[in-house]
Amino acid sequence: xxxxxxxxxxxxxxxxxxxxxxxxxxxxxxxxxxxxxxxxxxxxxxxxxxxxxxxxxxxxxxxxxxxxxxxxxxxxxxxxxxxxxxxxxxxxxxxxxxxxxxxxxxxxxxxxxxxxxxxxxxxxxxxxxxxxxxxxxxxxx
Amino acid sequence: xxxxxxxxxxxxxxxxxxxxxxxxxxxxxxxxxxxxxxxxxxxxxxxxxxxxxxxxxxxxxxxxxxxxxxxxxxxxxxxxxxxxxxxxxxxxxxxxxxxxxxxxxxxxxxxxxxxxxxxxxxxxxxxxxxxxxxxxxxxxx
Numbered sequence: 001x002x003x004x005x006x007x008x009x010x011x012x013x014x015x016x017x018x019x020x021x022x023x024x025x026x027x028x029x030x031x032x033x034x035x036x037x038x039x040x041x042x043x044x045x046x047x048x049x050x051x052x053x054x055x056x057x058x059x060x061x062x063x064x065x066x067x068x069x070x071x072x073x074x075x076x077x078x079x080x081x082x083x084x085x086x087x088x089x090x091x092x093x094x095x096x097x098x099x100x101x102x103x104x105x106x107x108x109x110x111x112x113x114x115x116x117x118x119x120x121x122x123x124x125x126x127x128x129x130x131x132x133x134x135x136x137x138x139x140x141x
Numbered sequence: 142x143x144x145x146x147x148x149x150x151x152x153x154x155x156x157x158x159x160x161x162x163x164x165x166x167x168x169x170x171x172x173x174x175x176x177x178x179x180x181x182x183x184x185x186x187x188x189x190x191x192x193x194x195x196x197x198x199x200x201x202x203x204x205x206x207x208x209x210x211x212x213x214x215x216x217x218x219x220x221x222x223x224x225x226x227x228x229x230x231x232x233x234x235x236x237x238x239x240x241x242x243x244x245x246x247x248x249x250x251x252x253x254x255x256x257x258x259x260x261x262x263x264x265x266x267x268x269x270x271x272x273x274x275x276x277x278x279x280x281x282x
Contacts, residue, residue: 040220049270050220086226086227088227088252090183111222125250
């Protein structure tokens, strides 16, 4: 087990800031410190299938961080809902790298929950916005 | 204004059942009766951009219903979280039609909120799971 930074996030926004900081640093421990300590967490990466549970979510980030270049994020918030213990942030990620042309913006739903150890992520659902010219994989909805 | 069925959904699951019933019937009024009556609702259709607000969400469903054939849904629940007023369902949709070959499963985050008129949808985020052989639109994350 890698040692985890036991940070306490006092607001959903603090957790979100830590999420993107971990993403930019490609730091799996920092990333997993943002996620809730329970196995009903779930994560959908662009064009990926739903990944559930801490072990699988960790593996998925390790694989992404291994394969991704240095990135910069521009995050635009599109909608935010919060009640006592759950917060939903719908955002658009515009990702830039030094070497690659700009990619399509990524549409994201981030969900946080207030746990005993502060606000933690429970869902990250990311999908590319790109209307293909000629759809090669049929999508009906 | 079309007349709306003023159904009250007593649980998130009742709202979800009504959501897929409206989807199968391609009934925009029934669909919008599932969504919360406020403009922070948001919807991401597969490969689409975030759509926010009732008017835009309604338009998006009208456009989908106009262009889609008769469909059958098989829904597999992958994770469910609920606190007092917000419920998060992460599900996989397998969609079948009479005329088309099976499409890639759709990965979905559905979020419901307890409002004065019962449980209503506030977020629907759907994305196709398909790892393209050769990515034509670069996605970095």
